[in-house]
Amino acid sequence: MNLKDKWICKELEEVSLGDKRLNKRIIELASNISKGPGLPLNQVSDDWSAVKASYRLFDNNKITPDKILKPHIDKTVKRAQEYPYIFIIQDTSVVDFSTHQKTKGVGSVGGQTKVKHKTQGMIMHTSLALSPKGVPLGLVSNYIWNRTANKKRTVSNKFIDIEDKESFKWISAFEDYSEKIGKTVPIITIGDREADIYDLYLAHIDNEEKFIVRSSFNRRLTSKDKMHDLIKTKQPYSETIEIQVPVKDRSVTFRKTSSSYKESAKYRSAKVRLFSQKVTLKAPKKLNGQISEEIQINHVYMQEVDPPNENEKVAWHLLTNLETDTFKKAWEIVQAYKKRWSIETYFKVLKTTCKVEDCRLGTADRLKNFISLKTIIAWRLFWLTYLSKEHSDLSCTYAFREIEWKTLYRRINRVREVCSEVPTVQEAQVMLAKLGGYLNRANDAPPGIITIWRGWQRLQDMVEIQEITR
Ligand SMILES: [Mn+2]
Incomplete structure (x- = not known):
């Protein structure tokens, strides 16, 4: 079978594990996994010896998460260069292996749990690149680690040098991707x-x-004022605007997650107004007694005009070094910040569709390799779903191989001949969703990622049979 034109094989073609046979094997395994990303490892391989080989592969000490991700990150950087600028969303997620207590080498992830058994798993800090319109371009950095249990601090956290804190992951990820991207596209x-x-x-x-970060601390300014307090004394922009915000869900799970909203949140509309100010932050003292340099920053405050109650009230403080001195610019900051939500969806794909937490590879090191490979497959799924939302008129050959779209077309329309005009991404998307069980009635919501993925898996099976028999 010719693997070369499959997306995963193209994505990983530059993989370099220091051994040609290993390179070939990881591509084959990735190709098998991508056909059924939610299936356990023993079901994606054809026989038991192939299953054992895949376990050994994740155990091989020549294979590391960095080496697995490198070809994907390089391609992501190339994709990014087609745009005038890109967004990079950083976020942390817990990969929970509490239900597999036998897993060796994982660390504590809970702290706030009320469940009976101890929580365990790994922490993953991901940086996902998006096009200006929000199409996911791929990962540009990813760390997976175990938290060592309860390291006692002797000095207060505030005075520990930033490199020693877990929060250093944000800076270290930035250094990582800004170096890889170089100055080829603004971030x-x-x-x-x-x-x-x-x-x-x-x-x-x-x-x-550039950066856009939601402010957590009411920081002290060089003017002695506190920034959150000061902005409320300013005159807001005269325009108000309606936005959709998730309704806060009080039945949130006991485990601390990266977000206080449930994924399937309901939305309500909220009327908001915007404030903006340029401020100089008072520089904090470092451990060695030196003072950091002062920085000037723009602060946008979005406030709900008539909130249903205090608890539901929308109040975002966003900090940025992009301009915010007109309503339009301040509003763009808010809209850009809302793109952050897509990384939550990405983690959802990785966990619920690609089921990384169900994997029983037994040790943390093997799991890190496995999860790294899955992050690439989860990205593709995510990309496929977003693509039709924003590139609907592109030819579907952008995302599908010829044999894939032609098979899809013949199967859905039950015809032998395909149309002379290549379908668009959107048309192919609907066909794929139909194959996954989508009914496409007039009032149906657009197909979701799981339906699309089900269609994708079925299509892969059909294509595979043709490739074997032709
Ligand atoms: Mn977070």
Whole structure:
């Protein structure tokens, strides 16, 4: 069978594990996994010896998460260069292996749990690149690690040098991807309240890159005022605007997640107004007694006009080094920040569709390799779903091989001959969803990622049979 024109094989063609046979094997395995990304490893391989070979592969010490991801990251950087700028969303997620207590080498992930058995798993900090319109381009950095249990701090957290804190992951990820991207395309980093870190702002300013971060601390300014208090004394922009916000769900799971909203949140509309100010942050003292340099920053505050109640009230403080001095610019900051939500969806794909937490590879090191490979497959799924939302008129050959779209067309229309005109991404998307059980009635919501993926898997099976028999 010719694997070369499959997306995963193209994506990984530059993989370099220091051994040609290993390179070939990881591509074959990735290709098998991508046909059924939710299936356990023993079902994606053809026989038991292939299953054992895949276990051995993840155990091989020549294989590391960095080496697995490198070809994908390189391709992502290339894709990014087609745009005038890109967003990079950073976020942390817990990969939970609490239900597989036998897994060796994983660490504590809970702290706030009320469940009976101890929580265990790994922490993953991901940086996902998006096009200006929000099409996921791929990962540009990914770390997976175990938290070592309860390291006692002797000094207060505030005075520990930033490199020793877990929050250093934000800065280190930025350094990582800004080096890989070089100056080939401007970057706008987006982070949630956990990313409200002075040194992260400094790192961006020093590198002449942009950021949008939701502010967590009511920071002291050089003027002695506190920034959150000061902005409320300013005159808001006269325009108000209606936005859709998730309704807060009080039945949130006991485990602390990266977001306080459930994924399937309901939305309500909220009327908001915007404030903006340019401020100079008071520089914090470092451990060695030196004072960091002062930084000037733009602050946008979005406030709900008539909130249903205090608890539901929308109040976002966003910090950025992009301009915010007109309503339009401030509004663009809010809209860009809303793109952060897509990384939550990405993690959802990785966990619920690609089922990484169900894997029983037994040790943390094997799991890290396995998860790294799955992050690439999860990205593709995610990309496929978003693509039709924003590139609907592109030819479907952008995402599908010839044999794939032709098979899809023949199967859905039950014809032998395909149309002379190549379908668009959107048309192919609907056909794929239909194959996954989507009915496409007039009032149906657009197909979801799981339906599309089911269609994709079925299509892969059909294509495979043709490739074997032709
Ligand atoms: Mn987060």
